[in-house]
Amino acid sequence: xxxxxxxxxxxxxxxxxxxxxxxxxxxxxxxxxxxxxxxxxxxxxxxxxxxxxxxxxxxxxxxxxxxxxxxxxxxxxxxxxxxxxxxxxxxxxxxxxxxxxxxxxxxxxxxxxxxxxxxxxx
Numbered sequence: 001x002x003x004x005x006x007x008x009x010x011x012x013x014x015x016x017x018x019x020x021x022x023x024x025x026x027x028x029x030x031x032x033x034x035x036x037x038x039x040x041x042x043x044x045x046x047x048x049x050x051x052x053x054x055x056x057x058x059x060x061x062x063x064x065x066x067x068x069x070x071x072x073x074x075x076x077x078x079x080x081x082x083x084x085x086x087x088x089x090x091x092x093x094x095x096x097x098x099x100x101x102x103x104x105x106x107x108x109x110x111x112x113x114x115x116x117x118x119x120x121x122x
Contacts, residue, residue: 012041027062033071035059036078049086056083073104073112081119094120 018034039055056079104113
């Protein structure tokens with residue numbers, strides 16, 4: 001969904017556009033990633049972590065419901081690595097990150113799989 005070369009200042013704008021398109025056109029494979037990025041951005045902007053966690057949970061539910069595997073590692077690192085790790089016991093975050101590593105490697109999402117692996121091994 002998002003290239004490593006994307007200017008980080010454009011990322012919030014792209015995320016909002018993806019969410020608006022999802023609302024207008026229907027859910028697609030980019031919806032879980034857009035929701036997870038938006039959740040992470042809310043927390044970084046100072047909103048309550050609970051609000052971000054609700055959006056991250058929604059991202060995971062949409063992803064599971066529609067079986068979108070292409071973004072599992074990306075959504076996992078954003079959800080479990082940056083949000084749930086501060087709200088839940090770390091043991092609850094380890095298994096989903098390990099699963100995300102395996103799925104990310106299987107679908108070719110090496111960058112996000114490696115990020116999940118990094119948190120998983122810590």
